[in-house]
Amino acid sequence: MSGILYGVGLGPGAADLLTLRAARLIENAKVIAYPALVGGSSFARSIAEDLIPAGVQEIVMEVPMTTERKPAQDAYDKGAAEIAAALDAGENVVCLCEGDPFFYGSFMYLYARLSPKFDVQIVPGVTSITACAAAAGRPLVARNERLTVLPGPLPEAELRARIEGAESVAIMKVGRHLAKIRGVIADLGFEAQATYIERASLDAQVVLPLSEAPESAPYFSMILLTKGADPWL
Template identity: 60%
Template structure:
């Protein structure tokens, strides 16, 4: 009998936002896998670090942090082979994933390679989307509002089209695209309605009006939230002009 592949959502960064189920599985893990950059520590591992058994076997999936196409297919092919060997031996593999495994989560690349051959279980996590709304202190969406999630690297015209048909929207993966996105939102008259959150739930998080954020690259873990629906929701007074 083969082991089970678990995709564990860790939440946005604060270990206290992990679910009880995620905590239970991580605390009893024999083998864990997690994404890691080629320089510096793994963010996913750092969230779960305090709960890892001392004897746990670790399988870091080293993913170069580059502008080029992500993910590198050969990296996940190799990781899937290593994890498959563990599963074939009858051991479970607990795969750590920031946020939620199926919401822009790196775990999905392992899932597509292994789910047809081994039992899989997904443990959902608090997403960055809801974590950022909580830190901004403004509801995300309501009733018949259309919520649109937009990757920041999309071309301006694609982003404009999606913004025009949405009542609530989140722009993710802001990073180096921050100046361009600010200029586009200013042109559309939405800059004063836009909130900005980076590193939500972490000790060094920043929450502000987007208009007050200096131009320049933003961290990868940053998000712009805009509400333009029928509710009278504005940015909290501490963020408003």
């Protein structure tokens, strides 16, 4: 009997924003897997750190930070092969995923490689979007409002068109695209309704009006724009 692969969402970063299901799976794991930067530093592992049992087998996937596909594909090929070996040996494998595995998560590359052959179970996690809304004290969407989620790396013209036609907007992966995004939002006249959030739920969390955001933003940053949610007073 092959083992089961669990893709476990860890939430936005605070150790107590894991779900009870995620915590139980990690505490009982014999094999865990997670992505890391080249060199081994892993945000996913750091979120779950206090729950990881001593003596667990760790499959570390060192994923190069590049927009080229091939080096990252190679890293997931190698990781998938190591995970498959453990599953074939009958071990369950708990893969640690920042946020939610299926929401901009690299776990889906493992899912594509392994789900045709193995039983894969997904444990959903708290996404950075609602964590940022909680941090900012800004309701995202109510009643029949629409929410548009946009990655910051999109071209300026597309960001402009999408933001213009949207109601609530969450812009992910802001990082080095901050100046471009801020320019678009200011041009459209929405700057006063936009909030900048970095490292939501962590000790280093920052929440600022977009107009006061720093010149350079970390990868884990977001802009929330709500054009006028109706609080139903």
